[in-house]
Amino acid sequence: MTTSTATPTAASSTYRTRIHGDIARWSRTLIPTAKEPPADAEAPSHKLLVRAGYIRRVTAGVYEYLPLGWRVLRKVSQIVREEMNAAGASEMLMPALAPTELLRETGRAEDYGDLLFRFEDRHGRDSYLGPTHEEVITDLMRQVVSSYKQLPLNLYQIQTKYRDEFRPRAGLLRGREFLMKDAYSFDMTLEGLNEAYDKMYQAYTNIFTRCGLDFTVVEAEAGPIGGSASHEFMVNCETGEDTILVCPESGYAANVEKCEIGERPAPAVGFFVGEPSGALEEVHTPNCPGIDDVCAFMKVKPQNMLKTVVFKVVKQSEEEEKNFPGDWWVVAVVRGDHDVNEGKVREISECKLVLADPEEARKSGFEIGFVSPRAAVGKPQTLIIVDPDAAVGMDAAKGKPMFWVTGADKKDHHVKHFNWQRDLGKDPVSSCADKKDCFFEVGSIRNAMAGDPSPRAKGAMLEARRGIEVGHIFKLGKKYSSAMGFKVSGEDQKLHEVIMGCYGIGVSRTVASAVEMAFDDDGIVWPAAIAPYHVLITVMKPGDAKSMEVAEQLANEMSELGLDVLIDDRDERPGSKFKDADLIGIPVRVTIGEKGLAESAVEFKLRSDSGKGSFVAIAEAAGKCSDATAAAGA
RNA sequence: CGGGGUGUAGCGCAGUUUGGUAGCGCGUUUGACUGGGGGUCAAAAGGUCGCAGGUUCAAAUCCUGUCACCCCGACCA
Numbered sequence: 001m002t003t004s005t006a007t008p009t010a011a012s013s014t015y016r017t018r019i020h021g022d023i024a025r026w027s028r029t030l031i032p033t034a035k036e037p038p039a040d041a042e043a044p045s046h047k048l049l050v051r052a053g054y055i056r057r058v059t060a061g062v063y064e065y066l067p068l069g070w071r072v073l074r075k076v077s078q079i080v081r082e083e084m085n086a087a088g089a090s091e092m093l094m095p096a097l098a099p100t101e102l103l104r105e106t107g108r109a110e111d112y113g114d115l116l117f118r119f120e121d122r123h124g125r126d127s128y129l130g131p132t133h134e135e136v137i138t139d140l141m142r143q144v145v146s147s148y149k150q151l152p153l154n155l156y157q158i159q160t161k162y163r164d165e166f167r168p169r170a171g172l173l174r175g176r177e178f179l180m181k182d183a184y185s186f187d188m189t190l191e192g193l194n195e196a197y198d199k200m201y202q203a204y205t206n207i208f209t210r211c212g213l214d215f216t217v218v219e220a221e222a223g224p225i226g227g228s229a230s231h232e233f234m235v236n237c238e239t240g241e242d243t244i245l246v247c248p249e250s251g252y253a254a255n256v257e258k259c260e261i262g263e264r265p266a267p268a269v270g271f272f273v274g275e276p277s278g279a280l281e282e283v284h285t286p287n288c289p290g291i292d293d294v295c296a297f298m299k300v301k302p303q304n305m306l307k308t309v310v311f312k313v314v315k316q317s318e319e320e321e322k323n324f325p326g327d328w329w330v331v332a333v334v335r336g337d338h339d340v341n342e343g344k345v346r347e348i349s350e351c352k353l354v355l356a357d358p359e360e361a362r363k364s365g366f367e368i369g370f371v372s373p374r375a376a377v378g379k380p381q382t383l384i385i386v387d388p389d390a391a392v393g394m395d396a397a398k399g400k401p402m403f404w405v406t407g408a409d410k411k412d413h414h415v416k417h418f419n420w421q422r423d424l425g426k427d428p429v430s431s432c433a434d435k436k437d438c439f440f441e442v443g444s445i446r447n448a449m450a451g452d453p454s455p456r457a458k459g460a461m462l463e464a465r466r467g468i469e470v471g472h473i474f475k476l477g478k479k480y481s482s483a484m485g486f487k488v489s490g491e492d493q494k495l496h497e498v499i500m501g502c503y504g505i506g507v508s509r510t511v512a513s514a515v516e517m518a519f520d521d522d523g524i525v526w527p528a529a530i531a532p533y534h535v536l537i538t539v540m541k542p543g544d545a546k547s548m549e550v551a552e553q554l555a556n557e558m559s560e561l562g563l564d565v566l567i568d569d570r571d572e573r574p575g576s577k578f579k580d581a582d583l584i585g586i587p588v589r590v591t592i593g594e595k596g597l598a599e600s601a602v603e604f605k606l607r608s609d610s611g612k613g614s615f616v617a618i619a620e621a622a623g624k625c626s627d628a629t630a631a632a633g634a
Numbered sequence: 635c636g637g638g639g640u641g642u643a644g645c646g647c648a649g650u651u652u653g654g655u656a657g658c659g660c661g662u663u664u665g666a667c668u669g670g671g672g673g674u675c676a677a678a679a680g681g682u683c684g685c686a687g688g689u690u691c692a693a694a695u696c697c698u699g700u701c702a703c704c705c706c707g708a709c710c711a
Binding site: 032040060108114131161165166169174472502540541573578593 | 703
């Protein structure tokens with residue numbers, strides 16, 4: 001592996017010695033290219049990486065990295081390594097295999113469920129293959145770190161990870177075995193954590209910039225891993241699995257789960273106010289628990305439905321259980337074309353929630369699938385939250401009373417002409433005010449969508465884009481140190497739980513997303529920094545002594561300049577060699593043929609240029625390749 | 635976990651309805667011609683038709699079971 005002569009960040013200064021580039025011969029390595037992709041490949045990166053001989057599938061979601069693929073993976077790893085080291089983190093290696101009892105300490109043995117690769121060894125010990133390593137590192141740390149003087153620390157590894165995805169797909173983008181960099185920071189104070197986090201944010205920005213990727217950093221929910229803040233690094237790409245929302249004016253960007261919605265104007269007449277659109281009418285809707293089913297059956301639009309989602313409150317302490325005995329519920333109401341955002345419901349309700357079990361909810365009077373706000377209003381131990389877009393009585397656009405369809409609170413029935421005031425009381429909010437254990441409020445509880453007002457710039461609208469998540473940084477807080485008893489002595493001579501952060505990069509996914517981002521009809525177009533080789537020397541007549549001599553000489557010169565060179569010395573027809581060259585996507589191609597040699601020249605062409613290329617004197621070729629790769633960021 | 639689908643040569647596929655000697659294209663090997671964008675001709679190698687039972691004189695084909703894989707949805711540190 002090499003570094004080039006012109007690495008743009010401070011990390012390159014770690015190299016004191018001149019490192020020569022690699023030279024390889026196509027005929028003596030393994031690059032099995034194919035005209036047709038395997039039938040199971042769908043994503044462009046999957047098709048191309050297989051066709052170009054980078055990877056092969058071994059079983060669902062598991063791939064071999066052939067020589068070219070492994071080189072790319074190592075290039076990305078090396079960039080990650082350099083930037084992590086420059087940010088003050090230390091590399092180590094944890095095992096992929098660990099005892100499940102570690103996960104029991106934090107409850108994640110259950111939380112992960114089937115996603116965890118688990119098995120018993122011959123002694124009957126329950127083991128797992130690590131999907132991530134919070135428990136392992138915390139276990140290590142609690143053994144070896146006992147004083148604040150040993151902190152702060154940031155430790156990372158580049159390790160194969162395992163997740164038993166139910167449906168692996170898209171080649172390297174969602175595999176069951178994948179290469180990941182994971183880092184863990186340990187601090188005594190919140191300020192320390194914030195500093196560590198900001199350093200990682202910067203390191204990640206450097207890493208993905210150096211990899212030549214076009215990416216967006218978005219605010220994200222911390223998710224099941226817990227914690228208080230997080231950002232995702234998303235490669236901008238139409239084929240991406242994830243939707244992100246961005247504000248074109250302020251630069252605010254967030255994923256769908258996290259994205260806030262700017263102030264939505266309340267109806268001019270006030271929330272819930274409006275005459276009924278007609279008499280309440282019950283409709284038999286057999287086998288229609290879902291919004292789409294009902295809409296198709298009743299021929300109404302989702303915008304005219306009220307969706308009612310029932311959550312159960314999870315009490316987190318015995319004290320809570322004592323103060324609030326029995327089952328408590330949170331009922332979220334949104335418009336049928338919107339999605340309830342559990343995080344936002346949680347924030348407003350200030351409770352830990354789970355989606356109610358249908359059976360259990362039914363016993364308490366919620367006919368799941370057919371619930372309406374009527375089932376919840378005035379009900380004890382229940383909080384109702386209605387999204388502003390659902391809390392309207394007048395259809396402002398049409399100037400008519402709002403036509404609502406919602407559940408009939410009995411199986412296989414819905415009602416139409418639902419009206420907030422008539423069916424819930426003259427003023428739904430105050431109707432609950434005099435009961436001390438029933439609550440009713442209007443709050444923003446749905447996922448943001450394209451077209452929603454920006455939360456950061458007045459008048460701007462959110463836009464939706466697609467992306468591939470390649471990096472994710474979290475502020476974990478004390479979740480793991482607390483669960484696993486990782487405490488150290490502070491300056492005050494007292495024990496303190498350590499504050500953690502964790503920082504992941506999907507290395508193999510980064511490789512695939514680089515391809516998703518840059519390819520054309522002919523094949524891959526690698527960013528120079530992560531291409532398996534910088535230069536491909538295509539020898540038209542490998543049987544010709546003069547041609548091969550020039551090829552070797554050029555390769556040596558380039559290697560001296562730190563370039564990695566692949567010589568296509570195969571005795572193939574020119575057409576095949578050019579097709580293969582475009583397919584594997586090496587950034588610079590130098591062609592050695594009779595035309596040029598007669599003039600002591602070779603042909604120089606960038607993969608990213610569609611033109612024919614140009615002739616360059618042999619003496620200048622190596623330098624030109626070096627300049628071109630440096631200009632492309634390698 | 636719901637719905638749909640596929641397993642036949644290294645890759646892509648036909649053949650299965652109506653049981654009767656295992657096929658095509660690409661790739662591979664050999665030879666000749668060719669030689670700047672996947673060439674031409676000639677010859678050749680390569681398959682227990684996913685696996686296990688069953689029906690039958692006879693099974694890639696029909697029946698039963700099983701395994702693997704893919705797509706859509708749900709889910710997703």
